[in-house]
Amino acid sequence: MHQNTLFEQEETKPDEVFRPLADRMRPQTLEEYAGQKQLVQKGSLLWKMIQNDQIPSMIFWGPPGVGKTTLARIIAHQTKANFIDFSAVQSGIKEIKAVMKQAELDRKAGKKTIVFVDEIHRFNKAQQDAFLPYVEKGSIILIGATTENPSFEVNSALLSRCRTFVLQSLEREDLKQLIYHALSSQQGFGQMHIDIREEDIDKIAAFSNGDARFCLNTLEMVIINSPSDVDGVHVSQDIIKQCLQKRSLLYDKQGEEHYNIISALHKSVRNSDVQAAIYWLARMLEAGEDPLYVARRLVRMASEDIGMADSRALEICIAAYNAAHYLGMPECNVHLTHAVVYLCLAPKSNALEVAYNAAKEDARKTLEQPVPLHIRNAPTKLMKDLGYGENYEYSHDYAYHMTDMQCLPDSLVGREYYQPSDQGSEQKVKKRMEQINAIKANYHRLRRMKKS
Secondary structure: OOOOOHHHHHHOOOOHHHOOHHHHOOOOOHHHOOOOHHHHOOOOHHHHHHHOOOOOOEEEEOOOOOOHHHHHHHHHHHOOOEEEEEEOOOOOHHHHHHHHHHHHHHHHOOOOEEEEEEOHHHOOHHHHHHHHHHHHHOOOEEEEEEOOOHHHHOOHHHHOOOEEEEOOOOOHHHHHHHHHHHHHOOOOOOOOOEEOOHHHHHHHHHHOOOOHHHHHHHHHHHHHOOOEEOOEEEOOHHHHHHHOOOOOOOOOOOOHHHHHHHHHHHHHHHOOOHHHHHHHHHHHHHOOOOHHHHHHHHHHHHHHHHHHHOOHHHHHHHHHHHHHHHHOOOOOHHHHHHHHHHHHHOOOOOHHHHHHHHHHHHHHHOOOOOOOHHHOOOOOHHHHHOOOOOOOOOHHHOHHHOOOOOOOOHHHOOOOOOOOOOOOOHHHHHHHHHHHHHHHHOHHHHHHOOOO
């Protein structure tokens, strides 16, 4: 038995045709659901939970238009529990407590209650706290949907009692299939003849940037505003241009231009070209690129191209990534610009990347090399009897807190992977490494200076 929910109200509306296309085309079953194969494919954990009506409290986290609310509605149609729809924008503490009281009575009567909260990140701490004891007792099963990182926006106590499912932006092919379905379905434009080119469908899908709702809304706008006659609706290039007002990245089907532009940003940063780097950053963000994708690439650049020459670069980029999580676009554009400019101006060194790549090659060639006995852990008597940990030199027992104890496998003794440059802070790193090498060269003197 369902309680009176928004879902059921919508199903009984007589003015179906006036509902937005995205709402009319909303899937009712997992089989109709587009994208998120990693979550909803047959046999997956979430699929089994829904099929078996064994729904735990959970959070759906992902960008707009990727199916968070739709998954909740599918659960609403398939569960035997009471299903209550909350809006974080419209509901207050009073409404929450009233529903929780009824849910507790239903629990004692053997009935489950699922509470769906859209935009749960908009609830303040007090509102989120109001759910906590009822989730903990099992009075309700909470399903929250959010576009924000739940680690930041959902109370840790509440989050720890929920399973988080991450939803990704839809692929272009997923969006194209949605368009084809909308053009052929009776809930969409199946009763009309729509003259639209394959290239136009691809443009709409690319422009939508992984957002199914935006994709269908754009398609509806294109069709409604296109000229029509007795033969049907004829979509023109002029209408497409007007409806796709924001100029998007001109990705081709392989996404080549996407990679061309991120490459241009990376190489501009590497070349310390502030103006070019800001331009390529703007090209990506204004075209609708996911700011977190850009932020992740900046984090990589911080260590790949700067590294120990300015370790603050990594901190700045992590902070910019977190800011992008907190704020999203367009507010986070200035934080990403902050990180880009810092990277451009920082001294450059690729010594860390060179070091890892050299070590990687050796590691792959010497997988059979054993760990030297004296630096192995010896938690059992048998291991000690076999020589594990024997003659280990505890660095803190020696002057300067180091010895020249061998830590590499025998075949790699003397190998040098990390060789600091003369850029920025790596000058100090280089001097410190030279100092360490000099100290270790006097190993026998260190033995005599060993603390008693």
